[in-house]
């Protein structure tokens with residue numbers, strides 16, 4: 001349907017009362033008269049010049065006759081057509097026509113051709129009928145002879161939803177088996193791992209590699225099979241992204257091959273950098289690196305801010321004669337401390353960096369606003385624009401391979417990304433500037449899809465640990481603290497790692513449980529100093545603490561063996577938070593339980609979020625009111641005491 005009509009100015013002599021038909025008729029006749037007059041004038045001039053007056057005089061009448069005849073005929077046709085549908089031109093062209101659009105186009109084109117042939121009468125030849133056959137674009141341009149310009153009126157077509165199409169490397173990953181126990185690979189069957197490391201693995205009780213390790217270790221070793229320099233033909237190793245469930249052994253998947261590659265120590269420089277979001281995680285990864293590097297020439301240093309900046313600088317290099325040498329091959333660091341060293345420590349050199357390991361990569365991408373990555377890359381490639389005397393060892397960022405780019409020996413920088421909830425958002429991953437990335441993933445898409453390529457649904461899907469059983473517990477605000485006491489005192493689910501959404505809630509709950517008694521509890525949040533946090537985690541690991549009440553500070557990456565049960569005292573807001581929290585149990589293929597306390601109003605949204613993320617299923621766990629009855633009296637008393645304790649604390653601060 002046309003939405004607007006624009007009335008055109010037809011001349012001073014036009015009268016508003018004249019109908020649309022007579023308007024166009026009058027205009028047509030006037031134009032035809034003008035055309036004839038012009039033709040006559042030009043013929044007369046020709047005769048004057050050539051003197052062929054006689055011949056022309058005979059020809060002119062016949063031509064004029066034809067012209068007049070054709071003009072009359074045309075006028076009749078025009079009038080007929082316009083009488084038929086003066087208003088028709090104002091209707092939607094497509095709503096009146098039942099012809100398929102292809103046919104319409106052809107017809108429209110034919111009309112157009114015909115009109116161009118009839119150049120003399122081209123103005124009059126534009127009929128409403130021909131207008132109807134135009135395509136959308138033509139309709140916008142054409143003006144029917146009615147004097148009205150038709151706006152809009154284009155064909156309405158169903159608009160198809162844009163489908164999310166992932167790049168091939170994301171859509172078709174190298175699949176990692178989900179079931180750890182059924183897919184163990186003997187450590188000796190993975191080629192490229194030295195006897196020294198194999199002995200260390202055995203000493204640490206590891207006889208088999210987990211699926212993620214069996215896939216990723218050979219891939220990293222293969223990328224370094226030409227030594228530390230770029231291989232023949234300009235071959236640069238691909239950057240690797242690894243998405244595998246919590247507790248599936250991702251740490252060893254990078255620790256073993258990185259130590260293996262750097263073992264043949266040829267330079268005293270930092271050649272691997274492992275970046276982790278928190279001090280606790282950096283400490284944990286440092287421990288694993290240090291334990292496997294012990295006895296090899298590879299030195300590992302941790303920069304997490306536990307020591308003073310000067311002490312950290314001193315641990316990175318030493319004076320040998322007149323030369324200052326790096327004492328670190330592998331540096332494990334948090335982003336903040338890394339930027340400090342790049343900017344403030346002149347001996348912190350990354351020009352020889354071979355591996356950049358980004359653990360908890362999705363979290364690290366989110367912290368990219370700190371610009372730590374661009375600072376690292378600048379420090380790595382600064383020699384590319386450096387002085388001429390560095391031509392023997394020149395580094396260039398990945399680009400087109402040319403003869404010139406291949407001539408000097410180069411050490412590539414390979415990025416290794418690890419996460420249990422690696423984003424599949426190409427825009428986010430793009431920020432990392434990955435070079436021909438390769439994805440290893442255990443995510444098997446939503447239930448409806450059969451191949452990873454079909455995994456183009458709008459919700460991101462993650463993999464859950466095989467041994468995990470998920471429950472939700474309907475509850476009310478008043479009963480929540482009683483429930484956690486019931487879990488630990490009567491169900492004997494110990495040790496429990498309990499998560500709250502704020503450090504205030506964690507503290508109150510900790511105080512309440514402490515006042516109630518009967519259980520060794522501790523809190524873990526930013527209320528504690530780094531030293532206190534470290535001690536608390538150690539005590540929890542040793543079994544001295546049965547209930548650890550924590551904020552999300554302990555949600556990611558923390559590996560405490562034998563946590564039997566995770567309780568979400570406060571339901572997490574985001575699916576990634578949920579996956580990392582519950583991933584503190586059911587690690588390394590072991591069984592584990594996860595309970596989430598939900599208010600009635602939270603149930604639908606939470607359950608939908610969990611199922612859309614690919615959870616194998618979450619069961620309802622009802623706790624009968626009579627189970628809590630025995631604790632209620634004491635609980636009421638404790639609440640009074642808690643109010644006093646909190647009041648006292650507030651007055652002291």
Ligand SMILES: Nc1ncnc2c1ncn2[C@@H]1O[C@H](COP(=O)(O)OP(=O)(O)OP(=O)(O)O)[C@@H](O)[C@H]1O
Pocket residue numbers: 205206207208209210213244245246247248249250251252419420556557558559561583587588
């Ligand atoms: N091959 C193996 N055999 C036995 N135990 C292993 C093996 N590999 C790793 N583990 C153990 O499995 C546990 C989980 O490993 P790790 O911390 O590397 O998991 P992760 O995948 O990094 O988990 P998250 O995503 O939560 O950080 C650790 O206690 C580790 O010692």
